[in-house]
Amino acid sequence: MDAPRTRWWERPDSSAPAAFISHASADASQATEIVRVLEAAGLRCWIAPRDIPAGSPWAGSIVDGIRSSRLLVVVFSARSCASPEVYREVELASRERKPMLTVRIDRTAALTGPLAFFLSSIQWVEATARPLRPQLEQLPSTIAPLLNVAVTPVAGTSATREERGDEPDRDLDLDLLTKW
Numbered sequence: 001m002d003a004p005r006t007r008w009w010e011r012p013d014s015s016a017p018a019a020f021i022s023h024a025s026a027d028a029s030q031a032t033e034i035v036r037v038l039e040a041a042g043l044r045c046w047i048a049p050r051d052i053p054a055g056s057p058w059a060g061s062i063v064d065g066i067r068s069s070r071l072l073v074v075v076f077s078a079r080s081c082a083s084p085e086v087y088r089e090v091e092l093a094s095r096e097r098k099p100m101l102t103v104r105i106d107r108t109a110a111l112t113g114p115l116a117f118f119l120s121s122i123q124w125v126e127a128t129a130r131p132l133r134p135q136l137e138q139l140p141s142t143i144a145p146l147l148n149v150a151v152t153p154v155a156g157t158s159a160t161r162e163e164r165g166d167e168p169d170r171d172l173d174l175d176l177l178t179k180w
Contacts, residue, residue: 017046018147020066020098022089023075024082030105031075033132034139038073041140042152045073062089070147072098074115076124077106081115090118099146103127103139 019038023031035045046065052058062085066072072093080086091114093100102124111120125142127135140151 016044017051017065017069018043018149019045019071019073019143020069020089020093021045021047021073021075022080022086022093023047024077024079024086026079027075027077027105030077030132034073034075034103034136037133037136037139038143040152043140043143043147043149063092066092066098067096069098071143072100073143074100074102074119076102076104076109076119078109079106081109081112087114090115094118101125101143101146103136105132 021031021035031047035047038045046069048058048062048065051065052061066089072090074080074086074090090100100119100122102119102122104124105127107128125135125139129135144151
């Protein structure tokens with residue numbers, strides 16, 4: 001399916017990032033996996049600290065990153081819900097009228113506090129099972145219509161562990177392991 005046609009004056013700056021990835025620093029590995037999936041599909045991402053130039057003021061770089069990006073992706077967990085920085089990023093994106101998409105990576109996460117104001121009316125992408133990557137395969141095709149762009153199909157990771165030659169799945173639930 002082709003992306004909807006846009007008029008020349010509606011075309012976004014092709015050098016601008018498609019998505020700003022807002023996440024708590026404790027969720028950096030999951031946020032990085034989201035970036036890998038999106039960038040493999042041709043959707044350039046802005047993520048701290050990767051995209052903050054050495055010697056640049058952190059806060060100013062975050063503001064510039066949000067303003068230059070077309071969409072805010074919130075990596076939603078109990079940690080991000082408690083993060084004042086994630087709240088500030090969501091608030092700024094809202095003021096800039098950026099579309100937002102929430103990727104819920106933590107079953108225990110509930111919208112509370114200030115984030116509830118901004119995100120409660122937005123349907124989120126559920127990605128709470130492990131491994132994370134298979135749940136993210138549809139993320140580029142979810143984002144594409146929000147930005148009115150076409151995406152490159154991502155090579156599937158739906159092969160079984162046996163087909164890939166991996167060790168057998170031990171059915172570990174990371175959420176249960178972290179409750180101790």
